[in-house]
Amino acid sequence: MSRAPETITEIAARYGRAPATIRTQWAQEPDWPAPVGRRVNAHLYDPADVDDWLARRIQGPIAVDWIPEGLYSLRDIAAATGLPLSTLRSRVQVDLLPPADDTSGRPHLWFGSTIAAAMTRCLYPRHCT
Template sequence: MVDRPGLITPEIAEQYGVSTHTVSKTWAQHPDWPAPVDRRGRYKEYAATDIADFVREHIERQAVTLEPERLYTAQQLEDAGIGIKAGTIRADLTRSRWPEPDDTEHGVNRWKGETVMVAMTGRRGYRRQGS
């Protein structure tokens, strides 16, 4: 077996857990998508290191860092730059895709920073702290 330093679309999709459509129609349309280094069959071949750099810089989201014991509203979480809109948090909560609030005093849903950080590491596209 030949160890290739390059990747083609199906290999990129498999390696990063996305569809070939996502790679070819979304990622590859980005202005910072790397230039191909060769061709393999009907596919353009890309340097694996260039793809890894692109994914790290444009696709993966850094693990969010919040004060673990502080309580945050959905809007405060959005404002903290976690990468999710307050409306998405509220919608995901109703669909059981977001953790129940740690506090609901005065009818306001608030989550501890620690709860949010754990929830974020379970979401697609986020890296765990220290990864």
């Protein structure tokens, strides 16, 4: 362990997330790192383990066999990738996912080729190396 163990609050500060997000979402995942100790009444986590978990969970390219000319809604994309629908919506709003290819109706739809290209980029650029 090269860095000092961190609490959930410290992890949240480092990643710019709310502690509640880490506690109620990330730490509930089955592959979340095991605590390496305790500080008063808080679990401590190895920062390298948390970084590795995040890289596996959200930063890497997401391999899905998209049909290039197929049209997919955000719900379809969320179901195929395992990413939360709220994450995908926010990434569209901040231009980390491209605008929908078909906006003629609801829901808006993206071509498989558009999504495949977008999923090769990091959806959390502040944390990409």
